[in-house]
Amino acid sequence: MAPVIEKPxxxxxxxxxxxxxxxxxxxLFEAYPNRFGFSVSHTTRAPREGEKDGVDYNYTTKENFxxxxxxxxxxxxxxxxxxxxGTSVQAVKNVADQGRTCxxxxxxxGVKQVKKTDLNARFVFLQPPSVEVLEKRLxxxxxxxxxxxxERLAQAEKEIGYSKTPGVHDQIIVNDDLEKAWQEFKAFCxxxxx
Ligand SMILES: Nc1ncnc2c1ncn2[C@@H]1O[C@H](COP(=O)(O)OP(=O)(O)OP(=O)(O)O)[C@@H](O)[C@H]1O
Numbered sequence: 001m002a003p004v005i006e007k008p009x010x011x012x013x014x015x016x017x018x019x020x021x022x023x024x025x026x027x028l029f030e031a032y033p034n035r036f037g038f039s040v041s042h043t044t045r046a047p048r049e050g051e052k053d054g055v056d057y058n059y060t061t062k063e064n065f066x067x068x069x070x071x072x073x074x075x076x077x078x079x080x081x082x083x084x085x086g087t088s089v090q091a092v093k094n095v096a097d098q099g100r101t102c103x104x105x106x107x108x109x110g111v112k113q114v115k116k117t118d119l120n121a122r123f124v125f126l127q128p129p130s131v132e133v134l135e136k137r138l139x140x141x142x143x144x145x146x147x148x149x150x151e152r153l154a155q156a157e158k159e160i161g162y163s164k165t166p167g168v169h170d171q172i173i174v175n176d177d178l179e180k181a182w183q184e185f186k187a188f189c190x191x192x193x194x
């Protein structure tokens with residue numbers, strides 16, 4: 001009988017804006033360059049010079065995009081300007097088919113959507129030590145305007161509230177000390193290399 005090769009389960013990383021997702025994911029990709037991947041998004045915008053279909057984006061028509069929405073093909077989708085963008089369930093499966101663990105860096109609504117699919121994902125939540133610390137980090141990052149910071153903090157309260165629902169996450173990592181959070185994050189994402 002042919003050996004059953006198990007496909008790597010996708011990992012859903014969520015947490016309030018400023019919790020440290022980008023910081024930890026950057027480290028993860030640097031430490032394990034061939035092990036992880038991001039899914040290729042769909043878009044209705046035209047390809048720009050040098051962009052490749054299926055690599056930079058899956059380019060599609062508005063009609064086809066909306067059909068996929070109706071069929072439940074997207075984990076999340078949004079409109080920016082007059083263009084539609086989305087992460088399809090199939091795009092996540094394609095990463096697993098290439099033998100890589102697909103990383104989904106998404107927010108609460110996306111997490112709920114993934115739970116409705118057959119992706120069999122693992123869920124990790126990055127939690128700031130407190131909302132006060134989160135506010136300091138968002139200000140320290142100096143990338144957001146005052147209005148955006150207020151919105152992010154309000155959203156953070158909702159995300160943290162939802163994260164307390166039993167069974168939603170496989171692990172919650174409090175990002176207080178970065179080194180400690182990194183060790184926990186690495187252990188979750190690469191359990192066979194500890
Ligand atoms: N443990 C930590 N201690 C102190 N500062 C930290 C820690 N972790 C991250 N930071 C800093 O907090 C800020 C927010 O982190 P980061 O940009 O990684 O958050 P994020 O969750 O990716 O946010 P977004 O979802 O908005 O992209 C950054 O300036 C980062 O350097």
